[in-house]
Amino acid sequence: MxxxxxxxxxxxxxxxxxxxxxxxxxxxxxxxxxxxxxxYPAMRRLERDELILSKWEKxxxxxxxxxxxxxxxxxxxxxxATLQASRRRYPLLERLIPSEPLTVEEAxxx
Amino acid sequence: MKPSLKQAFAAMDAGLLGCAAWLVPCSRRADWLREWxxxxxxxxxxxxxxxxxxxxxxxxxxxxxxxxxxxxxxxSEPRWKLATxxxxxRGSAAQCLLMLFGLLxxxxxxxxxxxxxxxxxxxxxxxxxxxxxxxxxxxxxxxxIDPKQYLVWKNRRHSFFxxxxxxxxxxxxxxxxxxxxxxxxxxxxxxxxxSNLFVLxxxxxxxxxxxxxxxxxxxxxxxxxxxxxFGADPHIAGRVVRIGQRRARVAGVLAEDAxxxxxxxxxxxxxxxxxxxxxxxxxxxxxxxxxxxxxxxxPVMQISEYDExxxxxxxxxxxxxxxxxxxxxxxxxxxxxxxxxxxxxxVSLGEYSMNPPRTSLGRRLYRWSFFSAKxxxxxxxxxxxxxxxxxxxxAQSSQVSSSIQMISAFVLFLIGLRWALSDHRQRCPVCxxxxxxxxxxxxxxxxxxxxxGTEMMCMGGHTLLHIPSLPTSWFxxxxxxxxxxxxxxxxxxxxxx
Numbered sequence: 001m002x003x004x005x006x007x008x009x010x011x012x013x014x015x016x017x018x019x020x021x022x023x024x025x026x027x028x029x030x031x032x033x034x035x036x037x038x039x040y041p042a043m044r045r046l047e048r049d050e051l052i053l054s055k056w057e058k059x060x061x062x063x064x065x066x067x068x069x070x071x072x073x074x075x076x077x078x079x080x081a082t083l084q085a086s087r088r089r090y091p092l093l094e095r096l097i098p099s100e101p102l103t104v105e106e107a108x109x110x
Numbered sequence: 111m112k113p114s115l116k117q118a119f120a121a122m123d124a125g126l127l128g129c130a131a132w133l134v135p136c137s138r139r140a141d142w143l144r145e146w147x148x149x150x151x152x153x154x155x156x157x158x159x160x161x162x163x164x165x166x167x168x169x170x171x172x173x174x175x176x177x178x179x180x181x182x183x184x185x186s187e188p189r190w191k192l193a194t195x196x197x198x199x200r201g202s203a204a205q206c207l208l209m210l211f212g213l214l215x216x217x218x219x220x221x222x223x224x225x226x227x228x229x230x231x232x233x234x235x236x237x238x239x240x241x242x243x244x245x246x247x248x249x250x251x252x253x254x255i256d257p258k259q260y261l262v263w264k265n266r267r268h269s270f271f272x273x274x275x276x277x278x279x280x281x282x283x284x285x286x287x288x289x290x291x292x293x294x295x296x297x298x299x300x301x302x303x304x305s306n307l308f309v310l311x312x313x314x315x316x317x318x319x320x321x322x323x324x325x326x327x328x329x330x331x332x333x334x335x336x337x338x339x340f341g342a343d344p345h346i347a348g349r350v351v352r353i354g355q356r357r358a359r360v361a362g363v364l365a366e367d368a369x370x371x372x373x374x375x376x377x378x379x380x381x382x383x384x385x386x387x388x389x390x391x392x393x394x395x396x397x398x399x400x401x402x403x404x405x406x407x408x409p410v411m412q413i414s415e416y417d418e419x420x421x422x423x424x425x426x427x428x429x430x431x432x433x434x435x436x437x438x439x440x441x442x443x444x445x446x447x448x449x450x451x452x453x454x455x456x457v458s459l460g461e462y463s464m465n466p467p468r469t470s471l472g473r474r475l476y477r478w479s480f481f482s483a484k485x486x487x488x489x490x491x492x493x494x495x496x497x498x499x500x501x502x503x504x505a506q507s508s509q510v511s512s513s514i515q516m517i518s519a520f521v522l523f524l525i526g527l528r529w530a531l532s533d534h535r536q537r538c539p540v541c542x543x544x545x546x547x548x549x550x551x552x553x554x555x556x557x558x559x560x561x562x563g564t565e566m567m568c569m570g571g572h573t574l575l576h577i578p579s580l581p582t583s584w585f586x587x588x589x590x591x592x593x594x595x596x597x598x599x600x601x602x603x604x605x606x607x
Contacts, residue, residue, distance in 0.1 A: 026149050026156070029174075036177025041184035067155075068148040 010034065011051075012086035014042050015075065016097045018052060019083055023072045031097060043073060051079035116158075119168050123150060126175040133182035142185065146178050201544035201569070203480050206533065210487040217494035221501075241398035242311065243426035244371065245413060254278070254391035255424075260304075261387055263394070270402030275310040276383075277303040278392030279373045284329075284339065287350045287357065298335060298376030300353055302389065305380050310397050311371070313364065326350065328361035328380045335376035336363045353379055371395065396426065410512070439512055440493055443519025447527060450520075455528050459535060462589045473540065480542055481534050488526040495522055536575065538568035539590060545575045554579065561585050568593075571601030 007015075017028045029039050046052045052073050062069035075083065087093050127150065131143045153174050158167040199205045245255060260276040281297040308330070329351060331340070340346050349360050358379055369375060372393060386392070405411075413424040451457060459481070500515040536545050545566035552562025563578040563585075574591040581587070 024149070024152075025145075026152055026174075036174045037180035038177075040177060040181035044181065044184050068144075068151050070148050070152070071145045 007082055007086050007089075009090060010038060011042055011046060012083070012090055012093055013097065014039065014046065015051065015079055015083040015086065016093050016099070018073055018075050019080070020097050020099045022097075023074060024070050025073075046079065047073070050076055051082055052076060119171070120154070123154075123171055123175045126172070127178050130175075130178035130182040133179065134185050138185060142182070146175075146181075150175065201546060203537070203542040207480075207483060207487070210484065210491065214487060214491045214494070217491050217498060221494040221497040241403050243396050243398060243411070243428050245394045245396055245424050245426050247424060255394050256391055257387050257389065260392075260394050261383060263396070264383070268399075270398055270405060271396045272399040272402075273306065273310045273397040275304045275307040275395045276386055276392050277301040277307055277371075277373075277378070277395075278386065278389060279375060282354045284335075284351050284353050284377055286340075287352050295339065298339075299374055301373065301375045301378045302381050302386060302392070303378045304383060304386060307378070307380070307395070310395060313369070326357055326359045327382075329353065329358040330361055330378045330380070331363050332369065332376050333363055333365060339376075353377070439516045440496065440519050443496070443516045444489070444492070444523050446520045447523035450524055451527050454524070455531060456587075457531065458587060459531065461539065462587055477537075477539060477542060480537075481530065484530045484533070485527075488523065488530060492519055492522045492526060535588060536566070538570065538573045538575075540572035540592075541568065541570045543568055543570055545573070551576075557582060569601065571598050 013032050013034070014028055017031045020031070022028045022031045025036070025040055025043065028034075028043075029036055032039070034042075043052065043054075047054055053076055054071050054073050056071055057069040059069055124147075127143060127146050130146075131139050134142045150171070153171055157170055158164055199208075247255065257276055257278070260274060263271075264274045279299050279301050282300045283295045283297045284300065285295045331346070336342060336346060346360050347362060350357055351360060352358075356379070361380070364378070411426045411428065413426050496515045496518040499518045500511040533544070537543065538545060545568050547567055547569075549565045550563075551565045552560055554562050556562065557580050561576070561578055561582075562580070563576060566575045566577070568574070571593060573593060575588060576585075576591060577588040578585045
């Protein structure tokens, strides 16, 4: 796992966006304004460092809504602790992306 | 949007994802592609939900898909390592030295391929008889001289020379006499040489003992010619060959690379002086006696005749000393460049600092070693580049090529020194990485109230460089600001440090 001190501002923004309920790549792009070429590789690294976890949506839910299933991401306990440390390091983080916890279902319709 | 156009865009986007997927390792490809396709579906729903044509939406979707390449590259482990390595190398001292090594290899490679350099190297590489000079006209670029001049010199007494030889190079086919009926062989360079040429040059030719036949001139073959045209036949000596319309008897084979004068020659046809005088120009080689060797210390000498009033007509190139890329000429250009440097740029390395420097003695030595390495690499780069320039068009040494070499040595080394100093001034004293991200600070109209200029930062988080745009009495040269540990968080994830 990457130590807290090594988290870049971009990675911290993505963690904050996840914590705020933006749980898939495109919604994080929309929220942070970062391009896909930045967001997805950053999420790969965060997942590799076990700060976030990914999980495929159930096929039945996607079929019911006539869309392909999505891959959702969520913070791990380590990721949450890292985010707390990052908020102290980047005080504007919460102002950029206010936390408003959503359920996965709500996030999916977001 | 027209359905066909929409399908075309959709196909293009899918194609982009498909191409990017090839960069992803096989084990993860299916999952990766599934996620991107699902995301693309949602992006399309979000950006272009209606049937109307929206180029802006399609452009955004295409950009979204292009991001897949970066994601795929990230997942590819070797590529990721390569990307990390490139990020680490960017702007570093190692990158600078690698670039210089590349330039050195390129300039050396070009110089090695240059026919002029190869020819001149041959002149000097295997010196057999000290005191040889190659004579050329002083007032033109021609390398060859009228054979009548050779006969005049040969038959005259000289103060500084004790022998002259002549050879002329022509393209002719050489074949055995009994092959007369067959198709002619490909032409080779054949030198029609004066009989004293090999003695004057001191070349170790083992002449074969052949049946005396004074009516036929002798021909000496080069080893490569003997191998290619006669299959290295050990019984070649004494056979009669035909050179064009003339007949000659093979007298011997010259050792590989023994020939060290201009012209890649396959065979030497030894002829009497009377036969040489009736044909075209050739090369004249002279040998200095002891008095001449004492007088001739420079690579090039002027040759005057007693009855000349209008200055020397010939130059003599000392085969002993003179060579392409002569070090004397090269160092002269280098010396001029070093002397001229302060006239075109500041020679300061700009190591002033605003706060106490964090560099140890070892770091300072490392910094100076790097600077010395740059200069040390510049010298051979400039040397080989001057050869490239001087011998780019001329296949033979001349005054012109010497002049080009000296001038180019001066210009190239001056440019190189200027670059080395300017590059060094913009390298972080701590990590030797080039500072980046220039930012204009301050207003020129407030020069007397606050500094204005350019601020650059070390991506390792060690220093900030302040360069004043207008030197003042209180801020006349660039200064380094050493950053303390409170800045470090800004540089995590930069890939350097």
